[in-house]
Amino acid sequence: MKLxxxxxxxxxxxxxxxxxASMFFSSTWDVTIIDSLxxxxxxxxxxxxxxxxxxxxxxxxxxxxxxxxxxxxxxIGDIKDAALVYGLLGQLRPDAVIHFAEQPSAPYSMASRDHxxxxxxxxxxxxxxxxxxxxxxxxxxxxxxxxTMGEYGTPNIDIExxxxxxxYKGRKDVLPFPKQPGSFYHLSKVFDSQxxxxxxxxxxxxxxxLNQGVVYGIETKDTECAEGLHTSFHYDSVFGTVINRFxxxxxxxxxxxxxGSGSQxxxxxxxxxxxxCIHLSLEAPPKRxxxxxxxxxxxxxxxxxxxxxxEQAGAEFDLQVEIAPLENPRAEKSDHHYNPxxxxxxxxxxxxxxLSDVILREIFRRILKYKDMxxxxxxxxxxxxxx
Amino acid sequence: MKLxxxxxxxxxxxxxxxxxASMFFSSTWDVTIIDSLxxxxxxxxxxxxxxxxxxxxxxxxxxxxxxxxxxxxxxIGDIKDAALVYGLLGQLRPDAVIHFAEQPSAPYSMASRDHxxxxxxxxxxxxxxxxxxxxxxxxxxxxxxxxTMGEYGTPNIDIExxxxxxxYKGRKDVLPFPKQPGSFYHLSKVFDSQxxxxxxxxxxxxxxxLNQGVVYGIETKDTECAEGLHTSFHYDSVFGTVINRFxxxxxxxxxxxxxGSGSQxxxxxxxxxxxxCIHLSLEAPPKRxxxxxxxxxxxxxxxxxxxxxxEQAGAEFDLQVEIAPLENPRAEKSDHHYNPxxxxxxxxxxxxxxLSDVILREIFRRILKYKDMxxxxxxxxxxxxxx
Numbered sequence: 001m002k003l004x005x006x007x008x009x010x011x012x013x014x015x016x017x018x019x020x021a022s023m024f025f026s027s028t029w030d031v032t033i034i035d036s037l038x039x040x041x042x043x044x045x046x047x048x049x050x051x052x053x054x055x056x057x058x059x060x061x062x063x064x065x066x067x068x069x070x071x072x073x074x075x076i077g078d079i080k081d082a083a084l085v086y087g088l089l090g091q092l093r094p095d096a097v098i099h100f101a102e103q104p105s106a107p108y109s110m111a112s113r114d115h116x117x118x119x120x121x122x123x124x125x126x127x128x129x130x131x132x133x134x135x136x137x138x139x140x141x142x143x144x145x146x147x148t149m150g151e152y153g154t155p156n157i158d159i160e161x162x163x164x165x166x167x168y169k170g171r172k173d174v175l176p177f178p179k180q181p182g183s184f185y186h187l188s189k190v191f192d193s194q195x196x197x198x199x200x201x202x203x204x205x206x207x208x209x210l211n212q213g214v215v216y217g218i219e220t221k222d223t224e225c226a227e228g229l230h231t232s233f234h235y236d237s238v239f240g241t242v243i244n245r246f247x248x249x250x251x252x253x254x255x256x257x258x259x260g261s262g263s264q265x266x267x268x269x270x271x272x273x274x275x276x277c278i279h280l281s282l283e284a285p286p287k288r289x290x291x292x293x294x295x296x297x298x299x300x301x302x303x304x305x306x307x308x309x310x311e312q313a314g315a316e317f318d319l320q321v322e323i324a325p326l327e328n329p330r331a332e333k334s335d336h337h338y339n340p341x342x343x344x345x346x347x348x349x350x351x352x353x354x355l356s357d358v359i360l361r362e363i364f365r366r367i368l369k370y371k372d373m374x375x376x377x378x379x380x381x382x383x384x385x386x387x
Numbered sequence: 388m389k390l391x392x393x394x395x396x397x398x399x400x401x402x403x404x405x406x407x408a409s410m411f412f413s414s415t416w417d418v419t420i421i422d423s424l425x426x427x428x429x430x431x432x433x434x435x436x437x438x439x440x441x442x443x444x445x446x447x448x449x450x451x452x453x454x455x456x457x458x459x460x461x462x463i464g465d466i467k468d469a470a471l472v473y474g475l476l477g478q479l480r481p482d483a484v485i486h487f488a489e490q491p492s493a494p495y496s497m498a499s500r501d502h503x504x505x506x507x508x509x510x511x512x513x514x515x516x517x518x519x520x521x522x523x524x525x526x527x528x529x530x531x532x533x534x535t536m537g538e539y540g541t542p543n544i545d546i547e548x549x550x551x552x553x554x555y556k557g558r559k560d561v562l563p564f565p566k567q568p569g570s571f572y573h574l575s576k577v578f579d580s581q582x583x584x585x586x587x588x589x590x591x592x593x594x595x596x597l598n599q600g601v602v603y604g605i606e607t608k609d610t611e612c613a614e615g616l617h618t619s620f621h622y623d624s625v626f627g628t629v630i631n632r633f634x635x636x637x638x639x640x641x642x643x644x645x646x647g648s649g650s651q652x653x654x655x656x657x658x659x660x661x662x663x664c665i666h667l668s669l670e671a672p673p674k675r676x677x678x679x680x681x682x683x684x685x686x687x688x689x690x691x692x693x694x695x696x697x698e699q700a701g702a703e704f705d706l707q708v709e710i711a712p713l714e715n716p717r718a719e720k721s722d723h724h725y726n727p728x729x730x731x732x733x734x735x736x737x738x739x740x741x742l743s744d745v746i747l748r749e750i751f752r753r754i755l756k757y758k759d760m761x762x763x764x765x766x767x768x769x770x771x772x773x774x
Contacts, residue, residue: 082500082501082504112519113469113519113520113523114469116515116519117469117512117515117516120511120515120578121511124507124508124511124578125504128500128503128504128507128571129500129504132500132503133500135774136500155560155562156558156559157553157556157559157560158555158556158558164553164555164565166544166551166553166555168545168551168553169544171543171544171545171724172543172544173543173544175542175544176565176566176567177565178553178562178563178564178565179581180563181581184515184582184585187578187581187582190581191507191511191574191581194566194568194574194578195571195574198568198569198571198574201718202773331588331589385589386589387522
């Protein structure tokens with residue numbers, strides 16, 4: 001029966017989204033994970049660590065197999081190693097690849113020359129190796145690439161999905177959406193997108209580029225199945241996303257660290273919805289030669305609005321939530337237009353969960369349990385965009 | 388007196404434009420060259436070599452010093468080496484840097500995975516090292532970066548210089564021009580541009596990005612001064628640009644290798660005009676924090692028009708010029724709108740030389756002298772964009 005299943009390769013399957021995705025898809029796909037485990041090193045180097053200690057990837061799949069009866073294959077390796085990528089793709093011939101194996105932090109990429117170069121090389125070479133391997137081996141594989149809504153920046157026009165119809169001096173064209181990425185990390189994601197946009201039509205590749213909003217959340221239905229299946233929940237200023245970090249600060253009675261005025265707006269998505277979106281993309285693959293972009297988010301908030309929602313939800317837990325604006329360590333617009341589209345995934349059937357008391361309660365409860373393990377030093381931003 | 392001169396660092400000073408630029412600017416600037424000499428290796432690997440054998444860089448500056456009395460400092464090294472870049476910039480504290488030190492060939496970048504990765508890493512890391520060194524050392528240096536008109540591709544709207552005012556759904560913004568680069572090389576140039584656009588305002592850098600047309604020509608006033616001062620004239624299908632290659636084919640009585648219909652249009656500039664444009668940019672530097680783009684070309688032709696001009700000029704030399712369309716090895720539009728602007732350099736005073744019989748005669752005469760040294764094998768394209 002296993003033999004009849006479609007094959008899915010998950011790059012970066014040990015990560016915050018990669019691990020829940022690996023469990024989630026293992027019910028309908030024959031899943032292989034590859035991960036270099038370097039994220040765990042990056043965490044140590046930046047004094048960040050997940051809230052709840054995470055078993056190693058071999059232990060994780062072992063626990064999952066005991067609980068669910070589903071086997072996940074694990075390979076350890078770095079996709080910057082072309083021989084490894086060619087070997088693995090040639091042997092597996094996967095029907096689809098989900099590519100999470102990138103350095104995912106904007107502050108990390110801004111820490112120094114070394115971090116900027118490492119981020120751009122890691123992310124760009126990994127993706128190049130992947131598309132060349134698919135081409136050279138000659139397999140018909142759907143590549144799902146995780147990008148970010150941050151690729152667009154905050155233009156003063158509506159944000160469409162990957163492309164924009166432009167009328168200029170009496171002429172028209174549909175062109176790549178003009179992007180304004182705000183860190184060397186976000187730039188690396190734009191570079192990936194541009195390499196994919198170029199290669200897909202000339203080599204006949206099937207590519208879905210998911211421009212994902214800021215992900216938040218701690219549980220999926222699978223992570224709750226047994227002790228040790230939780231994902232790596234980050235709350236530090238380098239690898240933690242804003243809602244997750246605010247929740248930890250709220251539980252600890254620390255002021256929420258709003259960068260600047262807090263009026264900057266971002267798009268957001270819950271961890272479970274992220275899996276749902278990837279599922280929708282996998283089940284409706286693009287044509288050969290098609291590079292398509294889905295904006296993968298469910299809601300838009302300003303950072304200040306997020307803080308207020310957390311403040312309200314915290315009241316139930318008797319949390320006194322304070323808000324403490326900090327000088328913004330990033331270079332970003334404060335007051336701006338922000339109206340991104342997510343039509344493509346809605347049209348595919350995305351049924352979105354909103355940031356609500358229910359979700360926040362679940363996050364608070366988890367954090368409360370591990371409250372004493374929080375590394376307080378890691379909450380404040382130390383990496384600045386400007387000199 | 389030398390001590391009072393402004394300091395200019397030329398990266399890639401051993402190259403086709405880099406060497407004439409080094410001589411040209413040595414009359415008014417204190418010039419230091421750095422070059423890794425890897426271009427000469429790339430030439431061997433692709434069976435390309437300059438028409439006229441080129442003395443090594445130490446011999447070149449020695450001949451130049453004897454003829455002109457002007458000294459040029461030479462360093463050998465790769466700007467991917469951060470320590471070298473930091474050391475050199477810290478020691479020299481140059482007023483300006485001209486950055487030619489990139490892998491410059493689209494076909495080279497398309498030859499294999501290895502070539503694509505090498506091109507993007509070489510080009511992106513070099514530029515990152517440079518801007519981080521300028522920032523970290525804290526020098527006020529004008530960076531002149533050589534980009535290409537090929538970054539824009541061939542959109543169905545007019546091509547402006549770096550940016551575009553877009554009106555969309557009742558709102559407006561000036562955004563980075565949406566680019567459609569046509570090879571991994573052209574993509575690397577776009578990545579550089581995006582890194583510079585991001586870093587300049589937040590770090591207070593002065594950056595001029597010169598999006599250069601296809602360069603042609605063999606002589607400048609300096610290369611003619613003495614034997615051994617000529618530049619490395621490439622005519623092969625990998626490193627040779629189209630006009631230079633056509634001239635060699637015309638002289639040899641070989642058909643001109645037009646790719647596809649020849650109706651694709653490109654922008655062009657003569658080698659001497661390229662130096663003039665860089666000079667104009669150097670003498671009117673941008674403000675601190677300003678990233679500006681100049682489209683550096685003088686004329687627009689279709690490839691077929693170029694072939695016809697060469698055919699006509701060849702008649703004077705009794706050259707029977709034939710035109711032989713080949714299946715296009717590249718992926719590019721055949722019939723398309725093409726109306727790029729070069730207002731910025733015209734406003735600075737660019738006084739352009741047109742592709743004329745005079746220039747072509749000079750090129751033909753040089754080629755005739757070295758006719759027997761042409762490597763005929765290298766004229767036909769072997770690298771294909773599509774599988």
